[in-house]
Amino acid sequence: MPAQHPSLLKISLTLIATIFIGEGLIMLILPLLGPMSVTATALLDATLLAVIMIPVVILRVLNPAKESIAALKKAKFKAYAREDHMLSVLNTLALVKDNETGTHIIRTQKYVALLAYRLREMGQYLDCLDDEFIVRIIKVAPLHDLGKVGISDQLLNKLGQLTDSEREIINGHALIGESILAAANLNIDDDFMATAIHVAGAHHEKWDGSGYPRNLRGNEIPLAGRIMAVADVYDALVTERPYKKPWTHEQAVEEIIKNKGIAFDPIVTEAFVLEQDHFKEVLEQYRDN
Ligand SMILES: [Fe+2]
Ligand SMILES: [Fe+2]
Numbered sequence: 001m002p003a004q005h006p007s008l009l010k011i012s013l014t015l016i017a018t019i020f021i022g023e024g025l026i027m028l029i030l031p032l033l034g035p036m037s038v039t040a041t042a043l044l045d046a047t048l049l050a051v052i053m054i055p056v057v058i059l060r061v062l063n064p065a066k067e068s069i070a071a072l073k074k075a076k077f078k079a080y081a082r083e084d085h086m087l088s089v090l091n092t093l094a095l096v097k098d099n100e101t102g103t104h105i106i107r108t109q110k111y112v113a114l115l116a117y118r119l120r121e122m123g124q125y126l127d128c129l130d131d132e133f134i135v136r137i138i139k140v141a142p143l144h145d146l147g148k149v150g151i152s153d154q155l156l157n158k159l160g161q162l163t164d165s166e167r168e169i170i171n172g173h174a175l176i177g178e179s180i181l182a183a184a185n186l187n188i189d190d191d192f193m194a195t196a197i198h199v200a201g202a203h204h205e206k207w208d209g210s211g212y213p214r215n216l217r218g219n220e221i222p223l224a225g226r227i228m229a230v231a232d233v234y235d236a237l238v239t240e241r242p243y244k245k246p247w248t249h250e251q252a253v254e255e256i257i258k259n260k261g262i263a264f265d266p267i268v269t270e271a272f273v274l275e276q277d278h279f280k281e282v283l284e285q286y287r288d289n
Helices: 007-035 036-096 102-121 131-143 146-150 164-171 173-183 190-202 223-238 249-259 268-287
Strands: none
Touching: 007 036, 036 102, 036 131, 036 146, 102 131, 102 223, 102 268, 131 190, 131 223, 146 173, 164 173, 173 190, 190 223, 223 249, 223 268, 249 268
8 A cells, every 4th residue: 555645735734833833832932031132032933943843844744755756766667667568578579570680670779869869969859859758769669660460471571572462561560560559558658658659650651741651741750750760761771681682881871861851851861961870880780690
Protein backbone atom coordinates (compact mmCIF):
# COMPACT_ATOMS: atom_id res chain seq x y z
CA MET A 1 0.00 0.00 0.00
CA PRO A 2 1.64 3.33 -0.98
CA ALA A 3 2.24 5.84 1.81
CA GLN A 4 -0.40 8.55 2.02
CA HIS A 5 1.02 12.06 1.98
CA PRO A 6 -0.83 15.07 3.42
CA SER A 7 -2.43 17.32 0.85
CA LEU A 8 -1.27 20.90 0.25
CA LEU A 9 -4.45 22.12 1.98
CA LYS A 10 -3.68 20.08 5.10
CA ILE A 11 -0.10 21.32 5.16
CA SER A 12 -1.25 24.93 4.77
CA LEU A 13 -3.82 24.56 7.54
CA THR A 14 -1.22 22.99 9.85
CA LEU A 15 1.21 25.88 9.22
CA ILE A 16 -1.49 28.53 9.78
CA ALA A 17 -2.68 26.82 12.97
CA THR A 18 0.92 26.53 14.25
CA ILE A 19 1.60 30.23 13.59
CA PHE A 20 -1.70 31.18 15.24
CA ILE A 21 -1.16 29.04 18.35
CA GLY A 22 2.58 29.88 18.49
CA GLU A 23 1.96 33.61 18.32
CA GLY A 24 -0.75 33.27 21.02
CA LEU A 25 1.70 31.48 23.34
CA ILE A 26 4.44 34.02 22.65
CA MET A 27 2.07 36.89 23.44
CA LEU A 28 1.36 35.21 26.78
CA ILE A 29 5.04 34.64 27.56
CA LEU A 30 6.50 37.98 26.49
CA PRO A 31 4.87 40.15 29.22
CA LEU A 32 6.27 37.76 31.83
CA LEU A 33 9.81 38.69 30.73
CA GLY A 34 9.45 42.29 31.82
CA PRO A 35 9.62 45.56 29.87
CA MET A 36 11.62 45.46 26.58
CA SER A 37 12.25 47.78 23.66
CA VAL A 38 10.11 47.27 20.51
CA THR A 39 13.12 45.93 18.61
CA ALA A 40 13.97 43.42 21.34
CA THR A 41 10.32 42.33 21.53
CA ALA A 42 10.15 41.85 17.75
CA LEU A 43 13.46 39.90 17.69
CA LEU A 44 12.42 37.67 20.58
CA ASP A 45 9.00 37.11 18.98
CA ALA A 46 10.57 36.11 15.67
CA THR A 47 13.10 33.81 17.39
CA LEU A 48 10.48 32.03 19.48
CA LEU A 49 8.19 31.64 16.45
CA ALA A 50 11.08 30.15 14.48
CA VAL A 51 11.81 27.70 17.34
CA ILE A 52 8.15 26.61 17.26
CA MET A 53 7.92 26.47 13.45
CA ILE A 54 11.15 24.62 12.59
CA PRO A 55 10.11 21.18 13.93
CA VAL A 56 6.63 21.58 12.45
CA VAL A 57 8.05 22.45 9.02
CA ILE A 58 10.46 19.50 9.21
CA LEU A 59 7.77 17.03 10.26
CA ARG A 60 4.84 18.27 8.22
CA VAL A 61 6.48 19.75 5.10
CA LEU A 62 10.06 18.62 4.45
CA ASN A 63 9.75 14.95 5.42
CA PRO A 64 6.52 14.35 3.48
CA ALA A 65 7.99 16.25 0.50
CA LYS A 66 11.09 14.04 0.58
CA GLU A 67 8.91 10.92 0.75
CA SER A 68 6.78 12.17 -2.15
CA ILE A 69 9.87 12.86 -4.28
CA ALA A 70 11.25 9.39 -3.47
CA ALA A 71 7.88 7.81 -4.37
CA LEU A 72 7.79 9.74 -7.65
CA LYS A 73 11.34 8.68 -8.52
CA LYS A 74 10.43 5.07 -7.77
CA ALA A 75 7.31 5.27 -9.95
CA LYS A 76 9.33 6.83 -12.78
CA PHE A 77 12.00 4.15 -12.47
CA LYS A 78 9.29 1.46 -12.60
CA ALA A 79 7.78 3.11 -15.69
CA TYR A 80 11.21 3.18 -17.40
CA ALA A 81 11.79 -0.48 -16.46
CA ARG A 82 8.39 -1.38 -17.92
CA GLU A 83 9.19 0.56 -21.12
CA ASP A 84 12.56 -1.15 -21.44
CA HIS A 85 11.00 -4.55 -20.89
CA MET A 86 8.29 -3.85 -23.48
CA LEU A 87 10.94 -2.55 -25.87
CA SER A 88 13.12 -5.61 -25.55
CA VAL A 89 10.12 -7.88 -26.22
CA LEU A 90 9.18 -5.86 -29.32
CA ASN A 91 12.81 -5.62 -30.45
CA THR A 92 13.18 -9.38 -30.23
CA LEU A 93 10.00 -9.77 -32.25
CA ALA A 94 11.28 -7.29 -34.86
CA LEU A 95 14.67 -8.99 -35.13
CA VAL A 96 13.31 -12.52 -35.39
CA LYS A 97 11.40 -11.59 -38.51
CA ASP A 98 13.44 -8.80 -39.99
CA ASN A 99 15.16 -9.73 -43.23
CA GLU A 100 17.76 -7.09 -42.47
CA THR A 101 20.65 -7.56 -40.09
CA GLY A 102 21.00 -6.74 -36.42
CA THR A 103 23.74 -4.28 -37.30
CA HIS A 104 21.25 -2.33 -39.45
CA ILE A 105 19.22 -1.84 -36.28
CA ILE A 106 22.27 -0.65 -34.32
CA ARG A 107 23.50 1.65 -37.07
CA THR A 108 20.14 3.27 -37.75
CA GLN A 109 19.70 3.85 -34.02
CA LYS A 110 23.06 5.64 -33.94
CA TYR A 111 22.27 7.70 -37.06
CA VAL A 112 18.99 8.78 -35.46
CA ALA A 113 20.91 9.95 -32.38
CA LEU A 114 23.39 11.90 -34.56
CA LEU A 115 20.58 13.62 -36.47
CA ALA A 116 18.49 14.46 -33.40
CA TYR A 117 21.39 16.00 -31.46
CA ARG A 118 22.64 17.87 -34.54
CA LEU A 119 19.17 19.32 -35.25
CA ARG A 120 19.03 20.59 -31.69
CA GLU A 121 22.50 22.05 -32.00
CA MET A 122 21.33 23.83 -35.16
CA GLY A 123 18.50 25.35 -33.12
CA GLN A 124 15.87 23.53 -35.24
CA TYR A 125 12.62 21.93 -34.05
CA LEU A 126 13.40 22.96 -30.48
CA ASP A 127 9.72 22.65 -29.53
CA CYS A 128 10.08 18.89 -30.11
CA LEU A 129 13.71 18.11 -29.47
CA ASP A 130 13.95 18.11 -25.68
CA ASP A 131 16.06 15.50 -23.88
CA GLU A 132 13.08 13.22 -23.36
CA PHE A 133 12.13 13.21 -27.05
CA ILE A 134 15.70 12.42 -28.08
CA VAL A 135 15.98 9.54 -25.60
CA ARG A 136 12.61 8.23 -26.79
CA ILE A 137 13.39 8.34 -30.51
CA ILE A 138 16.74 6.61 -29.95
CA LYS A 139 15.04 3.90 -27.91
CA VAL A 140 12.25 3.24 -30.39
CA ALA A 141 14.30 3.54 -33.62
CA PRO A 142 14.90 -0.25 -33.73
CA LEU A 143 11.15 -0.75 -34.03
CA HIS A 144 10.83 1.07 -37.36
CA ASP A 145 10.33 -2.13 -39.34
CA LEU A 146 8.47 -4.04 -36.64
CA GLY A 147 5.50 -4.36 -39.02
CA LYS A 148 7.51 -6.82 -41.14
CA VAL A 149 6.40 -9.50 -38.66
CA GLY A 150 3.13 -9.37 -40.59
CA ILE A 151 4.78 -10.07 -43.98
CA SER A 152 5.75 -13.56 -45.14
CA ASP A 153 9.43 -14.56 -45.12
CA GLN A 154 9.06 -15.76 -48.68
CA LEU A 155 8.11 -12.28 -49.82
CA LEU A 156 10.59 -10.43 -47.59
CA ASN A 157 13.48 -12.58 -48.80
CA LYS A 158 12.45 -12.74 -52.44
CA LEU A 159 15.36 -12.25 -54.79
CA GLY A 160 14.80 -10.23 -57.89
CA GLN A 161 12.11 -7.81 -58.93
CA LEU A 162 8.91 -7.51 -56.88
CA THR A 163 5.55 -7.24 -58.63
CA ASP A 164 3.38 -4.20 -57.88
CA SER A 165 1.09 -6.22 -55.63
CA GLU A 166 4.06 -7.74 -53.77
CA ARG A 167 5.51 -4.26 -53.29
CA GLU A 168 2.16 -3.11 -51.94
CA ILE A 169 2.06 -5.97 -49.43
CA ILE A 170 5.57 -5.17 -48.23
CA ASN A 171 4.71 -1.47 -47.97
CA GLY A 172 1.93 -2.54 -45.61
CA HIS A 173 4.61 -3.07 -42.91
CA ALA A 174 4.35 0.61 -41.90
CA LEU A 175 0.68 0.33 -40.96
CA ILE A 176 1.13 -3.13 -39.44
CA GLY A 177 3.92 -1.77 -37.22
CA GLU A 178 1.70 1.08 -36.10
CA SER A 179 -1.16 -1.30 -35.26
CA ILE A 180 1.08 -3.63 -33.26
CA LEU A 181 2.43 -0.73 -31.22
CA ALA A 182 -1.02 0.74 -30.67
CA ALA A 183 -2.24 -2.66 -29.46
CA ALA A 184 0.82 -3.09 -27.23
CA ASN A 185 0.14 0.21 -25.49
CA LEU A 186 -0.03 -1.26 -22.00
CA ASN A 187 0.17 1.55 -19.48
CA ILE A 188 3.27 2.91 -21.14
CA ASP A 189 3.88 6.64 -21.24
CA ASP A 190 1.78 8.08 -24.08
CA ASP A 191 4.63 10.17 -25.53
CA PHE A 192 6.87 7.14 -25.64
CA MET A 193 4.31 5.07 -27.54
CA ALA A 194 3.43 7.99 -29.82
CA THR A 195 7.10 8.31 -30.85
CA ALA A 196 7.30 4.56 -31.50
CA ILE A 197 4.14 4.73 -33.60
CA HIS A 198 5.50 7.72 -35.57
CA VAL A 199 8.79 5.95 -36.27
CA ALA A 200 7.07 2.74 -37.42
CA GLY A 201 4.23 4.39 -39.30
CA ALA A 202 5.93 7.38 -40.92
CA HIS A 203 9.46 6.31 -41.85
CA HIS A 204 8.46 5.79 -45.49
CA GLU A 205 6.57 9.05 -45.87
CA LYS A 206 8.26 11.56 -48.19
CA TRP A 207 8.53 15.32 -47.87
CA ASP A 208 6.79 15.89 -51.25
CA GLY A 209 3.83 13.68 -50.32
CA SER A 210 4.80 10.74 -52.55
CA GLY A 211 5.58 8.35 -49.69
CA TYR A 212 3.43 5.80 -47.91
CA PRO A 213 1.21 4.77 -46.15
CA ARG A 214 -0.65 8.10 -45.99
CA ASN A 215 1.06 10.36 -48.55
CA LEU A 216 1.76 12.85 -45.78
CA ARG A 217 3.56 15.99 -46.91
CA GLY A 218 6.16 18.27 -45.28
CA ASN A 219 5.58 18.97 -41.63
CA GLU A 220 2.49 16.76 -41.63
CA ILE A 221 4.99 13.93 -41.32
CA PRO A 222 5.90 13.51 -37.65
CA LEU A 223 9.47 14.64 -36.97
CA ALA A 224 10.38 11.17 -35.66
CA GLY A 225 9.40 9.72 -39.04
CA ARG A 226 11.38 12.37 -40.96
CA ILE A 227 14.53 11.66 -38.94
CA MET A 228 14.09 7.90 -39.21
CA ALA A 229 13.65 8.17 -42.99
CA VAL A 230 17.10 9.70 -43.55
CA ALA A 231 18.76 7.21 -41.19
CA ASP A 232 17.04 4.23 -42.79
CA VAL A 233 17.64 5.22 -46.41
CA TYR A 234 21.32 6.05 -45.85
CA ASP A 235 21.85 2.61 -44.34
CA ALA A 236 19.87 0.88 -47.08
CA LEU A 237 22.05 2.59 -49.70
CA VAL A 238 25.44 1.85 -48.18
CA THR A 239 24.77 -1.80 -47.34
CA GLU A 240 24.31 -4.83 -49.51
CA ARG A 241 20.75 -6.07 -50.06
CA PRO A 242 19.60 -9.20 -51.92
CA TYR A 243 18.66 -6.95 -54.84
CA LYS A 244 21.60 -4.50 -54.88
CA LYS A 245 25.29 -3.94 -54.25
CA PRO A 246 26.31 -1.47 -51.54
CA TRP A 247 26.81 2.13 -52.61
CA THR A 248 29.80 4.07 -51.39
CA HIS A 249 29.31 6.54 -48.54
CA GLU A 250 29.90 9.39 -50.99
CA GLN A 251 27.27 8.09 -53.44
CA ALA A 252 24.75 7.75 -50.60
CA VAL A 253 25.46 11.30 -49.38
CA GLU A 254 24.98 12.60 -52.91
CA GLU A 255 21.69 10.70 -53.26
CA ILE A 256 20.33 12.04 -49.98
CA ILE A 257 21.30 15.60 -50.88
CA LYS A 258 19.64 15.11 -54.27
CA ASN A 259 16.45 14.21 -52.45
CA LYS A 260 16.50 17.19 -50.09
CA GLY A 261 12.99 18.66 -50.13
CA ILE A 262 11.77 15.76 -52.31
CA ALA A 263 12.00 12.64 -50.18
CA PHE A 264 13.56 14.24 -47.13
CA ASP A 265 12.91 17.16 -44.83
CA PRO A 266 15.36 19.87 -46.02
CA ILE A 267 16.41 20.69 -42.46
CA VAL A 268 16.98 17.05 -41.52
CA THR A 269 19.00 16.73 -44.75
CA GLU A 270 21.14 19.69 -43.66
CA ALA A 271 21.71 17.99 -40.30
CA PHE A 272 22.73 14.85 -42.22
CA VAL A 273 25.20 16.80 -44.36
CA LEU A 274 26.81 18.21 -41.20
CA GLU A 275 26.91 14.74 -39.62
CA GLN A 276 28.03 12.78 -42.70
CA ASP A 277 31.50 12.02 -41.34
CA HIS A 278 29.99 10.57 -38.18
CA PHE A 279 27.60 8.48 -40.30
CA LYS A 280 30.62 7.06 -42.11
CA GLU A 281 32.32 6.30 -38.79
CA VAL A 282 29.23 4.43 -37.53
CA LEU A 283 29.06 2.49 -40.81
CA GLU A 284 32.69 1.46 -40.53
CA GLN A 285 32.43 0.59 -36.86
CA TYR A 286 29.32 -1.59 -37.24
CA ARG A 287 29.84 -3.16 -40.63
CA ASP A 288 27.98 -6.36 -41.53
CA ASN A 289 30.24 -9.39 -41.61
FE1 LIG B 1 10.48 0.16 -43.44
FE1 LIG C 1 15.13 -0.36 -41.87
